[in-house]
Amino acid sequence: MLPRILAACAGVAIGAGLYASTSAWLAPVTWQTIHGRADSPGLSLSQPSTPVVDSTPVRLVIPAIGVDARVEARGLDSDRNLGTPGDFRDVAWYKLGPRPGEPGNAVLNGHVNWWTGDAVFTHLGRLRPGDQVRVVRADGLTLAFTVTSRRTVDANSRIAALFAPSTQSTMTLITCSGVWNPLTQSDTQRLLVSATLV
Amino acid sequence: MSRSRAGAAAGIAGLLLWATAQGALAAGSQNLWPSGAPGSRANTEWRTSSYGGGIVTRRTLIKVFMNAGEQVMLGSSAVGQGTSDILVWNPGLVFGAIGTENVSAAPSFSCNAQRTSLGAPAGQGMITSRAEELAGPDTIPTGGVANAYVPCHYQAPSAGVYDVAFLGPNGFSNDTDGNVAGDVALLNANDFNTQQNTSVAAWDATVRSGLASTVNIAGRVFTYYLALFTAGNGRPVFPTVFPVTTDGYRYRVSLRGMDPNGWLVYGNQVGFLDSDGTTPLYHDAVADATGSPGQLTGIQGGVTFAPPAFPLFFEPPAAASLAALGIPAVPTAPAMTGLSFSGTLGGNTSLVNNGGTFHYTSNVAGVYEIVISRNGVNFDPTLATNRSLRGVRTSGAQNVAWDGKDNSGTFFPVGTYQVHARFHGGEYHFPMIDVENDTTGGPTITLLNPPGGSCLALTGGCAGGFYDDRAYRTLNGTVVDSGNTAGNVLCGLNPPATPSSNAITGYNTASAQRAFGAASGGNANVPCTGNFGDAKGLDTWTFFPSSTQLAPLNIVGPGADIGIAKSVSNATPAVGANVTFTVTARNNGADPATSVQVTDLVPAGLTFVSAAPSQGVYTPGTGIWNVGPLAFGATATLQLTVKVNRTTPVTNTATRTGTTPADPNPANDTATSTVTGTTVPGLPNNGVPPVASLWPLVVVVLIAGGLIAGRRRSTGRS
Numbered sequence: 047m048l049p050r051i052l053a054a055c056a057g058v059a060i061g062a063g064l065y066a067s068t069s070a071w072l073a074p075v076t077w078q079t080i081h082g083r084a085d086s087p088g089l090s091l092s093q094p095s096t097p098v099v100d101s102t103p104v105r106l107v108i109p110a111i112g113v114d115a116r117v118e119a120r121g122l123d124s125d126r127n128l129g130t131p132g133d134f135r136d137v138a139w140y141k142l143g144p145r146p147g148e149p150g151n152a153v154l155n156g157h158v159n160w161w162t163g164d165a166v167f168t169h170l171g172r173l174r175p176g177d178q179v180r181v182v183r184a185d186g187l188t189l190a191f192t193v194t195s196r197r198t199v200d201a202n203s204r205i206a207a208l209f210a211p212s213t214q215s216t217m218t219l220i221t222c223s224g225v226w227n228p229l230t231q232s233d234t235q236r237l238l239v240s241a242t243l244v
Numbered sequence: 245m246s247r248s249r250a251g252a253a254a255g256i257a258g259l260l261l262w263a264t265a266q267g268a269l270a271a272g273s274q275n276l277w278p279s280g281a282p283g284s285r286a287n288t289e290w291r292t293s294s295y296g297g298g299i300v301t302r303r304t305l306i307k308v309f310m311n312a313g314e315q316v317m318l319g320s321s322a323v324g325q326g327t328s329d330i331l332v333w334n335p336g337l338v339f340g341a342i343g344t345e346n347v348s349a350a351p352s353f354s355c356n357a358q359r360t361s362l363g364a365p366a367g368q369g370m371i372t373s374r375a376e377e378l379a380g381p382d383t384i385p386t387g388g389v390a391n392a393y394v395p396c397h398y399q400a401p402s403a404g405v406y407d408v409a410f411l412g413p414n415g416f417s418n419d420t421d422g423n424v425a426g427d428v429a430l431l432n433a434n435d436f437n438t439q440q441n442t443s444v445a446a447w448d449a450t451v452r453s454g455l456a457s458t459v460n461i462a463g464r465v466f467t468y469y470l471a472l473f474t475a476g477n478g479r480p481v482f483p484t485v486f487p488v489t490t491d492g493y494r495y496r497v498s499l500r501g502m503d504p505n506g507w508l509v510y511g512n513q514v515g516f517l518d519s520d521g522t523t524p525l526y527h528d529a530v531a532d533a534t535g536s537p538g539q540l541t542g543i544q545g546g547v548t549f550a551p552p553a554f555p556l557f558f559e560p561p562a563a564a565s566l567a568a569l570g571i572p573a574v575p576t577a578p579a580m581t582g583l584s585f586s587g588t589l590g591g592n593t594s595l596v597n598n599g600g601t602f603h604y605t606s607n608v609a610g611v612y613e614i615v616i617s618r619n620g621v622n623f624d625p626t627l628a629t630n631r632s633l634r635g636v637r638t639s640g641a642q643n644v645a646w647d648g649k650d651n652s653g654t655f656f657p658v659g660t661y662q663v664h665a666r667f668h669g670g671e672y673h674f675p676m677i678d679v680e681n682d683t684t685g686g687p688t689i690t691l692l693n694p695p696g697g698s699c700l701a702l703t704g705g706c707a708g709g710f711y712d713d714r715a716y717r718t719l720n721g722t723v724v725d726s727g728n729t730a731g732n733v734l735c736g737l738n739p740p741a742t743p744s745s746n747a748i749t750g751y752n753t754a755s756a757q758r759a760f761g762a763a764s765g766g767n768a769n770v771p772c773t774g775n776f777g778d779a780k781g782l783d784t785w786t787f788f789p790s791s792t793q794l795a796p797l798n799i800v801g802p803g804a805d806i807g808i809a810k811s812v813s814n815a816t817p818a819v820g821a822n823v824t825f826t827v828t829a830r831n832n833g834a835d836p837a838t839s840v841q842v843t844d845l846v847p848a849g850l851t852f853v854s855a856a857p858s859q860g861v862y863t864p865g866t867g868i869w870n871v872g873p874l875a876f877g878a879t880a881t882l883q884l885t886v887k888v889n890r891t892t893p894v895t896n897t898a899t900r901t902g903t904t905p906a907d908p909n910p911a912n913d914t915a916t917s918t919v920t921g922t923t924v925p926g927l928p929n930n931g932v933p934p935v936a937s938l939w940p941l942v943v944v945v946l947i948a949g950g951l952i953a954g955r956r957r958s959t960g961r962s
Contacts, residue, residue, distance in 0.1 A: 122925055125818060125821050125926060126818035126819070126820060126821060126923070126925055126926060127818070127925060127926035127927065127928055127929065128925050128926065128927060128928040129928065130928045130929065130930055138928070140925070155927075155928040155930055156930060157930045157931065157932070158930050158931050159931060159932055159934070160932055161932055165930075167930065199927070201927060201929075202814045202816070202817075202926070202927075203816075203926075203927060204816055204818065204922045204924040204925070204926050204927075205924065205927075206922075206924045208924075208925075209924060209925065220927060220928060220930070221930045221931075222929065222930040222931035226931065226933055226934050228933070231929075231933075232929045232931065233929075233930075233931040236927045236928075236930075
């Protein structure tokens, strides 16, 4: 993980003004720093000759729990529940809602475990208010969020506030918690970690 | 008589000297009629007849606690008259039930023997004036206490409780009424002559450390009951006594102007006993016509006296006296926990006409009070349609049987009922036996040492109490008084305007609420013809209650009570999603059901998907689930899966629509569940089963893999 983070920081240093903040994330992009695996969706391996703005999230980086994951765009499943990532190492961004950094609440989820053991959000519960969460966009821009709170809710909850319009740019990370219920084939609760754009 | 004149001459100066020298009052009739006491005097009796048909003999047996070497100083207004005497028995010589003690043992001491012995001081043992009564005993040799009487005296050979009898001029075994003057001032000749007969007007039993001491040791003298006689009505009395319950609650009882003729002053935990001989009555005893109704020889309805049980001190008791009696110095607040009901059909459900058993735990011994309310609102234990269960129990886990009936003897019908219960500490009953009149409202009973320092539960606070002067039905079905109607005020002239206190919160015993009778007269000694208290035992009681506990119970009828319950897998599913309702039908008894039908028609807003009954058949078009037979205690379930079509709430109802035999309890025949569809996305499912739950599958795979590999190896070798 460390080399990737250093690479990101280096990219920001080279492309002065590209490191996002609440006032700068819409600034003209003149050069992109590309991270992640080469097969990441929405990524281009070539440098464009003209500035490109693409706010689609492509990577999620959470240094406090060692997460550096690819972002998959997902909608709803047949039960109108949030779609989950196809790869246990990835996170799923709810593509019918705001993108991270846009006004409103961007929703991302990831698995808490997998048949092979740990998954991307196994340690999501360790995050504390003040921890940093970074989102790398397709255009190379990196957005910084700060964890503000966390809570657990019933697995069957439908929380309208997660999807409500807002002028603020926030993000909610979701994974399973509680205990496994073999009848429903699901954990009994969900862990929700909220973060705000810095 | 010369001593009397000398006492009078000493006057106020002498009294002041006494007050300064003594510090505490001498113990005896001067406690009952202290300086300045209003009203009339009652003589203390020692005679052979009884109250309650032999339950309480008409004699006052005084008890004195002494340490070894201490002296009890003794005197009475009857000493020197006829065959009077003052007798003392060492600890253990007098024995038997309180009220009928065996006093046949030879006394350990006789005042007459001492006063007639060679060298005895003149007038020894004789109280000859009001001044001497108030001054108490002199020292031996005499001269230590001004205005005092010359006492007989007995030194305690060992520590213990000594018994003392003050015999009137008629001696040990006589039953002739005294010609009692009744004057507090002791100015009538009959206060000192042979006309006292079986009584004494003044008496004294004072404990001192030695004969030369002038210091009275307070709180050592008590009795379990006072047999008193005023010889007429229109002679109100105002003594104050200090009873203590065996669990350490100390009371002050002011007679406050009650106007008896001959009567008893005593206290116990239960008042009178119902016709079963054990259940506390919480009503008044009414004499029948047998024997001497004024002494309640026979009591209507099979009611009996409960004998005196609590020591009655003449001043606040000494700690040493309480310790000698095994009474705690500080009472413990009562607490009741774990109230529940066990029905005959299991849980808290009983078949009608069968009753059941209550369970509770208390931290102390005392009296339980359980009230089953007919309407769930009124918990009056005396209400005919309620049922009260009350009794004396030790501490710890207890069971109380209930026969299923209300207070009028009618079985509770089918239904669900609420129960309130509390536990009484310090329960104290003060029956007024044959007290014809009390125009000021009966005794004032005040709790002096409430646990926690306050008495907030009862009206009147620490002076709170209860009475019930209404006709009632005893456990053997008899209405007392005869010819009356239960609930109406009892027979007798001039009854109290308010025939009972509030049965839950009581009344203020310092008030005039219970005033009855007239200013004089009314002593017919025939049931129901005299003033209200004549030929009756009027109970007044109080207690320190625990907090109230609650528990419900169910009464079901013959037949099969089918209870319906319902739940839904998700009350807020996404529109378009499926949810599953679970309908449960349980036979609560008491009979097996040969046929049960439940109807659950899927309402608009939901679309039937599938049904999975544990037994029977569900028809989607009609919603009828023919469950079939259901044994007592058995349960059947229906899993009804539907699709949710809208975002407004949809209520699905399951109702029992048929049972054979009939269902006696319609209260639990219907159950509902509501779902509200939503378009808000649901949360993702980001988990897989924990590894531990997969081990059985892993084992199967390994075994299967091993078999395949083995077959391949086998094939390869071949």
